Amino acid sequence: xxxxxxxPFRASARLLDFMRQADEPGLINLAAGVPGPDALPTDAxxxxxxxxLQKDGASLFAYHxxxxxxxxxxxxxxxxxxxxxxxxxxxxxxxxxxxxxxxxVLLSLLVTPGSVVACEGPAYYGxxxxxxxxxxxxxxxxxxxxxxxxxxxxxxxxxxxxVCLVICPTLSNPSGATLPVEQRGPLVELCRRFGVRxxxxxxxxxxxxxxxxxxLLSYDxxxxxxxxxxxFSKTVSPGLRTGFCVPGPLHEAFAARKCxxxxxSGVVTEGILREFLAAGELDPHLIWxxxxxxxxxxxxxxxxxxTFPADALVHAPSGGYxxxxxLPARINLKELRAAARAEGVVFASGDVFYPHPAPLPSxxxxxxxxxxxxxxxxxxxxxxxLSTTR
Numbered sequence: 001x002x003x004x005x006x007x008p009f010r011a012s013a014r015l016l017d018f019m020r021q022a023d024e025p026g027l028i029n030l031a032a033g034v035p036g037p038d039a040l041p042t043d044a045x046x047x048x049x050x051x052x053l054q055k056d057g058a059s060l061f062a063y064h065x066x067x068x069x070x071x072x073x074x075x076x077x078x079x080x081x082x083x084x085x086x087x088x089x090x091x092x093x094x095x096x097x098x099x100x101x102x103x104x105v106l107l108s109l110l111v112t113p114g115s116v117v118a119c120e121g122p123a124y125y126g127x128x129x130x131x132x133x134x135x136x137x138x139x140x141x142x143x144x145x146x147x148x149x150x151x152x153x154x155x156x157x158x159x160x161x162x163v164c165l166v167i168c169p170t171l172s173n174p175s176g177a178t179l180p181v182e183q184r185g186p187l188v189e190l191c192r193r194f195g196v197r198x199x200x201x202x203x204x205x206x207x208x209x210x211x212x213x214x215x216l217l218s219y220d221x222x223x224x225x226x227x228x229x230x231x232f233s234k235t236v237s238p239g240l241r242t243g244f245c246v247p248g249p250l251h252e253a254f255a256a257r258k259c260x261x262x263x264x265s266g267v268v269t270e271g272i273l274r275e276f277l278a279a280g281e282l283d284p285h286l287i288w289x290x291x292x293x294x295x296x297x298x299x300x301x302x303x304x305x306x307t308f309p310a311d312a313l314v315h316a317p318s319g320g321y322x323x324x325x326x327l328p329a330r331i332n333l334k335e336l337r338a339a340a341r342a343e344g345v346v347f348a349s350g351d352v353f354y355p356h357p358a359p360l361p362s363x364x365x366x367x368x369x370x371x372x373x374x375x376x377x378x379x380x381x382x383x384x385x386l387s388t389t390r
Contacts, residue, residue: 028370028378031346033173033322034238035368039292044281045237045272051279052271064267066259068095068244072274076244079277080228084218088246092223094255095244097265099203102229102245103166104130105258106199109250110164111136118162118196120148122324122353122362124173127166127201131355138355141165145315147172147179150186157194164197170213171204174353174364175324176317181213188219188226202230203243208319209290223248232273234320235286240269293321296367296375303376307383321368324350327361331386336363339385345378 053060067073073090080088096102103126111117113135119127121140131138139160141148147169157165169179169187179187191198200216220226227250231243242265247254276282297316300323304314313326327333333349340347350362363382367375 026344028345028374028381030365030367030370030375030378030382031348032369033234033348033364033366035234035289035321036370039289039368040237041276041281041285044276044279044285045240048272048275048279048281049268051275052268055275056271060268060271062267064264064270066264067255068093068265069267069270069274072270072277073244075274075277080215080217080246083212084214085221085246086218087221087223088217092246092248092251093244094247094251094258095242095265095270096229096231096258097243097262098233098238098241099201099229099231099243100126101258101261101265102231102243103127103199103201105254105261106227106229106245106247106250107131107134107164107166108257109253110197110199116160116162118153118157118160118165119355120167120172120175120177121355122174122350122358123166123355124168124201125348125352128353128355140355143172143175143177145177147177147183148187150183150190153187154190157190157196161194162196164199165191166199166201167216168201168204169216170202171207171317171320171322173204174322174348174350176315176320176322178208178213178318184214184216185219188216192220192225196225198226200226200228202228203234204320205230206235206286207290207293207321209294210318217246220248235289236273236276236282240273241266242269242273290319293319293368296321296372297323299372299376300365300367300379303379304383307380307387309386312386321366323365323367325363325365326350327363327386329360331361333361333363336361336382336385340382343381343385345381347378347382 073093076093077088077090107130111134115136116139117131117136118139120143139162141153171178202215206212217226217228227248228246311328337349348364351358
């Protein structure tokens with residue numbers, strides 16, 4: 001079982017570098033974890049902007065409440081109430097500039113240099129970079145096809161007593177693992193017993209093919225254990241940069257620190273999202289988006305099956321648009337990355353998702369950004385390169 005690495009670690013990836021690569025022209029981009037422009041509900045967002053402008057007038061371009069648009073927060077609370085978070089109100093919510101800001105502010109309140117923080121292994125590289133900058137000792141909980149193992153997690157939490165557990169329980173990035181519903185309540189109670197705050201990253205929570213599972217927050221009606229973060233970057237539009245946090249008992253400290261950073265998040269984009277939700281546009285879009293994601297994952301999985309080495313292991317997730325491939329130990333990722341880049345293909349190298357050396361070479365493939373033709377073409381190129389690597 002993994003233990004915290006000795007001393008604070010330094011992240012091997014920079015979010016800045018990934019984002020610079022996201023819109024680099026001339027590449028088959030299987031790396032950036034964002035949907036393509038054709039996946040965005042552009043017409044509905046245009047209508048929502050017109051509605052927000054008509055209703056709000058000049059106030060759409062002025063300062064507003066530091067915790068976010070009041071009517072938007074009411075809609076967000078209602079949506080989480082429908083997923084089982086019954087006691088939630090708009091007053092419990094702070095809007096943020098994407099999920100990244102929500103994570104960053106929460107962790108800045110919880111983590112001091114030398115703190116032990118538990119997370120999934122593998123885990124989102126942007127979050128690992130935040131922990132790296134905070135000087136944290138990271139306890140990586142191994143992820144299987146069904147997320148983390150509760151028995152192993154109990155042993156590690158009892159031994160190391162982390163200040164918090166950061167977990168993406170639904171379609172975790174990058175593994176695609178989803179914590180079974182029957183294990184969600186027990187995980188919350190386990191963390192309650194050990195005094196470990198859960199930071200729930202639910203950014204992919206509405207993308208499973210079969211519908212939306214209850215968040216961990218629904219098992220913590222008192223708000224004593226779970227702080228919740230999410231955004232609409234993966235479901236509606238990454239460019240809106242609109243997310244939110246339910247900090248729980250950290251609410252006042254969270255709101256104050258966020259206000260120090262930016263006074264408040266984008267008024268225009270919050271107005272657009274408010275009207276988008278009020279018009280009932282989200283659920284029909286999600287139905288279409290899940291179908292799109294399934295089609296593209298299927299194309300990618302078929303291409304992988306036809307071209308990747310037989311001993312590569314690719315888990316088919318229950319939704320979303322990313323695939324996690326574990327490669328044979330003989331593969332040199334650095335050489336593969338360079339060879340693929342020379343042929344115009346980029347992917348996310350698996351080593352950046354771990355706070356310690358990765359157990360096997362691995363890569364994350366985004367099926368949502370490139371065209372269907374380029375998606376298959378890019379995977380075929382990777383498969384050919386993998387077949388020649390010894």
